[in-house]
Amino acid sequence: MGGTKTASTPTNGSKGSTRSKTLLYVGLALLMIIVPVTFQAATGLGFLVRILVVVGIWVLLALGLNIVVGYAGLLDLGYIAFYAMGAYAGVLIGQSFSSVLGGATYWVMLVPAAIAGAVTGLALGFPVLRLRGDYLAIVTLGFGEIVRICLNNNIFGLTNGATGLPKGGDQLVPPFGAIWLQDHVRFDTPIGQFVFSQNLFWYFIVVLLCIIAIIVITRLDDSRLGRAWVAMRENEVAAAACGVNIMTQKLWAFSLGALSGGVAGVTFAYVQQFISPESFTFMESVFVVCIIVLGGMGSIRGVIVGALLIRGIPDLIQGLAVAGVLKLPGSAISMISGYRFLVFGLLMVIMMAVRPQGIIPSSRRARELRPDDERQLEEEDQTMWDVEHREQVSVHNP
Amino acid sequence: MSNTVLSVENVHTFYGQIEALKGISLYVDSGEIVTLIGANGAGKSTTLNTISGLLSPKAGSIKLFDEVISGLPVHKVTAKGVVQVPEGRRIFPRMTVEENLNMGAFLRNKDAAGIKESMGRVFDLFPRLKERRTQKGGTLSGGEQQMLAMGRGIMAKPKLLMLDEPSMGLAPVVVETIFETIEKLNQEGTTILLVEQNAAMALSVAHRGYVLEVGSIALEGLGTELLHNEQVRKTYLGES
The missing domain is CATH 3.40.50.300 (P-loop containing nucleotide triphosphate hydrolases)
Incomplete structure (x- = not known):
């Protein structure tokens, strides 16, 4: 961490600050390479690379949901459905074509998985996006469950029910290079033998995907679409009066978020080499929402920190315990994943009291949850739905 | 006609x-x-x-x-x-005055010069807004918010x-x-x-x-x- 700290010390003048920013990014990039490589080389710490891969996938997921929740302001509690769609589409289509595609299967499957995510997003979005806040949340929650139950019940004979995919005996083809690197790049270091494992390979793929997502989202945020989202979130009626097509903007947010979920899903499937409905429960949706709320809605850095905390820490504790670094009785290890709900619940309550805007909030969002804004928020709660469904009530009282 | x-x-x-x-x-x-x-x-x-x-x-x-x-x-x-300035001053409270006005010109995205001109016109009509161009909409007084809402409407170059x-x-x-x-x-x-x-x-x-x-x-x-x-x-x- 030393590198990042020196780089972020404040310097005078804009020239100095851009330089320190560059230094910070270079430092971060180096850190992101050195840390997993060190883990991989050190005897007995290889499992940490695996955890980083999982965290990375969750960063991707959370970045996607952040478009929907953070930018467009739509609460989606069934986001994991898009993740599932991506995973199942990637595996099912991939298996049909793997004899032709070979090592390219994963890369090619990114496309149908992204499409499956986005199309599911649109399919859900069209009928439900006229609903507001709470109702939308409930419908999306229901949708997430429907998808999981369909998968569980072996819908169309495709998903193999609760036993999951691929079916016994079949295997997903690892991407090009993963095996070659594992077989050829290995050497001894003072801390142990370094092997360019498949986990490390996946780590770099996931980091690459996250970087692409971050670049796309940053660009979106600066675009007309991004401005329309902000306007829509702040005041739907006024945004419409400015000529923003509310429905289209919401659909964009929904499908772009779902697309990211689909990509995360197929990556998860190929990393894990196995998927089953168990990975796509309602609690997983809740986790993604937690990551965003904890990290800071609409903030990319916040989302990354949130994923590191919420996904990384329980896995880390469990991993350390399994590896024997942390001495825990066997029964405690199996309970860690149960306890995390307790801990996160508590964490959320504390956070809402102390820092409701999240750990690293976006500058605009940070202003939204301050008490002196309360009166304003009340006014803003009125959406187009209210206007359309308003009874003849007096709103003219001075 | x-x-x-x-x-x-x-x-x-x-x-x-x-x-x-x-x-x-x-x-x-x-x-x-x-x-x-x-x-x-x-x-x-x-x-x-x-x-x-x-x-x-x-x-x-x-x-x-x-x-x-x-x-x-x-x-x-x-x-x-046909541009409506909605009831109750529906400005964008967390956007600056300038950003609010730019939202009014949302549909004129290919017309940078025209937008600038309209902005000048709004600032001529409401000098107060010019003074507060970098201030967040939500921090304005009621009257200023109404001016901002009207200014935003003018930015769209309405026929009505x-x-x-x-x-x-x-x-x-x-x-x-x-x-x-x-x-x-x-x-x-x-x-x-x-x-x-x-x-x-x-x-x-x-x-x-x-x-x-x-x-x-x-x-x-x-x-x-x-x-x-x-x-x-x-x-x-x-x-x-």
Whole structure:
């Protein structure tokens, strides 16, 4: 961490600050390479690379949901459905074509998985996006469950029910290079033998995907679409009066978020080499929402920190315990994943009291949850739905 | 060739089962200020919302010049040039004044020079906004927010600007300023449809006016005429 700290010390003048920013990014990039490589080389710490891969996938997921929740302001509690769609589409289509595609299967499957995510997003979005806040949340929650139950019940004979995919005996083809690197790049270091494992390979793929997502989202945020989202979130009626097509903007947010979920899903499937409905429960949706709320809605850095905390820490504790670094009785290890709900619940309550805007909030969002804004928020709660469904009530009282 | 900008013919609008507009007909000619006055629940805002596309009428037609716009969604009506400044100063509280104004020009994205010019015009009309251009909308006073909402409407270069209760909740001094600006805007060529509770104020600036009573038009006439109409004076101007 030393590198990042020196780089972020404040310097005078804009020239100095851009330089320190560059230094910070270079430092971060180096850190992101050195840390997993060190883990991989050190005897007995290889499992940490695996955890980083999982965290990375969750960063991707959370970045996607952040478009929907953070930018467009739509609460989606069934986001994991898009993740599932991506995973199942990637595996099912991939298996049909793997004899032709070979090592390219994963890369090619990114496309149908992204499409499956986005199309599911649109399919859900069209009928439900006229609903507001709470109702939308409930419908999306229901949708997430429907998808999981369909998968569980072996819908169309495709998903193999609760036993999951691929079916016994079949295997997903690892991407090009993963095996070659594992077989050829290995050497001894003072801390142990370094092997360019498949986990490390996946780590770099996931980091690459996250970087692409971050670049796309940053660009979106600066675009007309991004401005329309902000306007829509702040005041739907006024945004419409400015000529923003509310429905289209919401659909964009929904499908772009779902697309990211689909990509995360197929990556998860190929990393894990196995998927089953168990990975796509309602609690997983809740986790993604937690990551965003904890990290800071609409903030990319916040989302990354949130994923590191919420996904990384329980896995880390469990991993350390399994590896024997942390001495825990066997029964405690199996309970860690149960306890995390307790801990996160508590964490959320504390956070809402102390820092409701999240750990690293976006500058605009940070202003939204301050008490002196309360009166304003009340006014803003009125959406187009209210206007359309308003009874003849007096709103003219001075 | 007529110079009628907007014509509303026999429009009926419902909230669920309740018929809020029972056959409203009105027109606005180019260069006019036309006002709709009436009591609470008379259907003034409903009329505006129906024109702007927030609500769609069950019967009747709304035409902009010779083009039917009834039933179109809000953003399309806005794109045609009918811009509503919604009731209750719906500005974007966490955007700066400049960002708010730029949102008004959302549909003019290929016209950077024109947008800049419009922005200059808004700042000429409302020097206060120029002073506060980098301030967040939510931190402005009520009057300034109303100015900002109107400025945002002007940024869209409307063929018809519809103002919904611009005096709502404002101090009398500020109301004066707002109405002076409305007159000035109109003299510069903007056609305005104005909905107001403050009937005296509205009628004093308007060329023509309509009086709404429970969903239908009870009276119509020139602004000065209505201002001196006995019934209007009794009901809406609080004279006995």
